[in-house]
Amino acid sequence: MRSPMPRLDRATRAFWRVKGRPVDLAGRERWLAAPMHDGPLVGDGWLADAAASYGGTVRESEPGAGLLADMAALDGPGFRASALRPEVRAFYEHTSGWRMEAWTQWNPVFQPGGELISRYFGRRVQQLALPTRPLDVALGMDSRVATIVDAAGRQRAAGWMRTLRSTGEYVYSGCYSTRVLPGSRQPSVHVAFPLQSGNVQVFLRPTVLAGGALGLTSPAGPFGRDGAYVVVEESGRTHAARAPIHETFRVYVDPEGVLRTDHVLRLWSATAVRLHYKLTPVTGG
Template sequence: MHESATASHVLDFLARRLWSTTGRRVDLAGEHRWLDAPTTTAPTVADGWVTDAASRWGAALVEERDTGLIADLSVFDRPPGSTGRDDLGFSAAALQPAIRDFYQRTAGWRVEVWTEWRPPYGIGGSLISALYGRRVHQLALPVRPLEVSRGMDSRVVRFVGADGASLGSAWLRTLRRTGEFVFSGLYRPIDLPGYAAPMLNVNFPLQHQNLQAYLRPETQPDGSLVLHSGAGRFGDPGTYILITDRGPTVVRVPLHERFTCWTDEEGVLRTDHELKLGRGTALRLHYKLEPRR
């Protein structure tokens, strides 16, 4: 057991060194402040980073029955075309009511999920989950459909600053069948340089590093919601890995996501999540979201 743990820590260290040597130095206190997000010094993530982040920010932790990921979705409002010709814009008021309620009162909703790994990515997903995700209690993407057969339990904890403003929310998701952590992340609006309105920043803390996604929200004509990132330059919406143990270094990785959230013909709120590695679709997830009784 001890030898296995030592080998795992060595692999983690080598992975960080690889990212550090291929990344670019950033100034988290200056022009790259938008990348400043929680990490952890512990080899196991779970929910330990939450109290550390609250202490660092001087924030209070608030956990209520209807705590949401975003205090008010209107913070993302922007007119069509503001980030390019293909940009439909965002209007919180135009969203289907259930979508707005879910994001602003997330803890009051129950989550069911189905997964589908596309070949050959499922092999890599199994290795990552077995050798990394389950060990560190973070990013443990379900590989087998029966792992999520009983759904996920979730907690939402909001960080509230001294002035009463929301600094973001931690969404902690565990498998209902086993209690194991699947995702533990920070959700908050963040301004990217050169963009007129904030993007949704989803940050997953890891030991001396983190994985961050910046997603552009768009309101569709039927009131559904799309959150997406794609290929682009440094500073554009996308996925980044930040390494902090030898001076902050960041790498933009070719991991692209698309969430489509809508209400079906029976009034049930659903979300499709597509994750691409480069141009290939690696994973698809489908969520069924229902208010808690």
């Protein structure tokens, strides 16, 4: 008997196609152009095609590689990288030099659904497999950064692959860069999670919080503003829709000098899961 999973994937794409609107990724909605994948198993298989779109290459295992080459790329009317704690800035600019430990706490109402999504989708396609049990992350996460550079050698984006140290399974595989949304003068952190014939994208608004902490938010709002989007490609046409996923991150240094992150993911207005990360330098950044 054939596996129902491909049918499930097609049904999911059909749902977002109906919910969304047609978009032109080469024109008016170019701000939504981001890596997709051509097969059901994602992992890091999208990196080469993403680099090719910039006419460049992927650089693996570079010492000190970061999600952003320079946090000042986010400078704008509502943000100045120079106001951040040096540790916060070092993490984003030299991510590969940091070790990550993680803890999760699910809302009991959402935990069963999160487990189903992780089991029947995330782990199968090796993408967006959010841990649903505390012991899943007991041994921590491995973090790997691959920079995507153009023909001139400039970093245009970075792939951040996070896997469970206990099993090697992918938790996330995202493409990180900065992007300015239509009608805005404030750059946002742009994260795209490639999927087969589509992707999930999050535009995060940066702010400097008390004590030089970094705040990142993907709020609710109209199409074309910061927030989460689902993009699907089918029969030569592309559709995009806002998703009711809202995230907040607070990256800060605790009183003992340890870099930490509080991450809250909400569906509509309800908190679905809280994550906490402890970040420690392994190479001095």
